[in-house]
Amino acid sequence: MGPCMSKKEGSTEWSETQTARKDSTTKPVPIQDGLDANAQVSPQPPSNNNQPYTIEVFDEAPPKYQESPWTCPSGVRKVLDLLKAASKVNYGGHKGAWAAFKERHGQIWLDSAYTLHPLTSRAILLYAAVRLLVGNALGSNTTFYFTTFPNVETDQLSDVELNTLKALMKVMNARTFRLACELISQDETALAGQDLKDFISNDANFLKDDTADEKLVKLLAFTRQKMKGFWHGWDGRDLDFKKLRSLHKKACKESEKQPKLLNNTSFIYQMAVDGYKRQLKSGTIYPVSCTLILGTRLEPAEVDAIQKCQLEGGKASNEAAKQAHSRKKAPLWRRPTQPEPDSAAKNAGSVAEELGQVGHQFCIQAIVFTDHLNHQAKEAYLKVDNYRQGKPDDINDVTFVSEARLLCNFLSPLWLFKTTTSHDPRVDGWNELRAKPQYNEENIADKTV
Incomplete structure (x- = not known):
């Protein structure tokens, strides 16, 4: 028979090996002949807590952050x-x-x-x-x-004024004179005081031989004049x-909605x-x-x-x-650098x-x-x-x-x-x-x- 060991000896060695594996303070470490199961290593990673630090105080602030020449397009x-x-x-x-x-x-x-x-x-x-x-x-x-376009989201107009502006814009976008007249009648409340209804009813505003398109152009010009009081822009800061x-x-x-008035x-x-x-x-x-x-x-x-x-x-x-x-x-x-002209003084x-x-x-x-x-x-x-x-x-x-x-x-x-x-x-x-x-x-x- 080949070499053998007693049951007691084998059991003891196996138990020690299992204990070594379960022990959280030990890990197998490679050596020349293999692994040394009894070698002790720390389970915690190296710490920088004990590393020396140097605190320096500068007299000037760090350079202002800005794009480097190689990141800014030429x-x-x-x-x-x-x-x-x-x-x-x-x-x-x-x-x-x-x-x-x-x-x-x-x-x-x-x-x-x-x-x-x-x-x-x-x-x-x-x-x-x-x-x-x-x-x-x-x-x-x-x-x-x-x-060609006013600010319809401005807070400088009241709700009533904004409704008037939008009604005027609807008339401005009308493609035919008949449609423009219908819009004026539909939005009579919003257009109150704008005189559009009086304009289209006054024959003096049109020539006898004016076509429907020619009447439309004249109405559009009048409507645009009425829009001036409601025309606001956008603050550059926004x-x-x-x-x-x-x-x-x-x-x-x-x-593009109104090609007749350019x-x-x-x-x-x-x-x-x-x-x-x-x-x-x-x-x-x-x-x-x-x-x-x-x-x-x-x-x-x-x-x-x-x-x-x-x-x-x-x-x-x-x-x-x-x-x-x-x-x-x-x-x-x-400008403050300019002297006051003699003409103003005299x-x-x-x-x-x-x-x-x-x-x-x-x-x-x-x-x-x-x-x-x-x-x-x-x-x-x-x-x-x-x-x-x-x-x-x-x-x-x-x-x-x-x-x-x-x-x-x-x-x-x-x-x-x-x-x-x-x-x-x-x-x-x-x-x-x-x-x-x-x-x-x-x-x-x-x-x-």
Whole structure:
């Protein structure tokens, strides 16, 4: 027989082995000849509690968190550098392109006609986005509007006023004169006091030979005039670029509902001037810069209406200046760095001369994208720009911009300065401005955009 052991010896050895396995304080440890079951190891992982620590106190705060150059797209870096360069442009006491953002209230109108070329829409959004982001960073008071769509969620309207606005919008979207008349009858309560029913009943408002479509266009124009008192925008502080883009897309979509009334430009000029006149009448005087970012054509018939608005706006701006002087307060449009002109000290009524030196209380700057405008439309905008040129009541300035160049290069720092400081008439005649390129030299995007 081969080697063997007694039952007692085998049982004792097996019992010891089982005890060793159950003992939580021992684990098998590999050795040269195998496992040593009796080796002792700690079941707890190594602890850092006994490790020495060093506490250091620094005199300066850690570096500010910001994107590293290798994580920020090159196009974004170029735009940031461009905006910084624009902030260093000084002329006529204006310290940088963004100084007016803190000194003046801003109104920015985005063209939202559905007929806009896709590149034009992108250019409008790009320029508006820069104004939005820089304005919010500086804490500016800026309101954004769309030329075809009011804010129907504003808290500035009561429930009754909001119902009136929505009823007016329903009439505006009517495709036929008959349907518009039916809507006016259906919403008679909401439209009370808007005179739409009287308008369609008065034969003097239409020619004898007017077709139904011609009557509709006249009714739509009248209805849009009634909407002015209910037309509110969006506070820039409540917007980011994503929200702005979404609203612009919605406004363009809304404009598709009414293709019969496309001439919005003169209406927007009138809205801006009327708003400032209401402000003046209320006794609330503060400087306002209105920027229109446009891409649709201007009809020759609209020029006369806009020029009339310019006269009214210039008169309102001068009246605001007179009221400021009559109260013997420093003019609100003057920067603290500017000395008070002798004209104000000697003759408080010489407002026109002083406005030519320090700027207008109210001004309208039109950024007009021209790549997809015909010659006739450009000439119409030129007439608007040249009207009252050099006169003390010239509150209007037009800057022609190529959407392709803006998307590829953006504006140069000096020309950015021009579009934000147009309330000072001296800027438009600045020789250095005309001698410098209108667009930035570096590409901010691929030219295939």
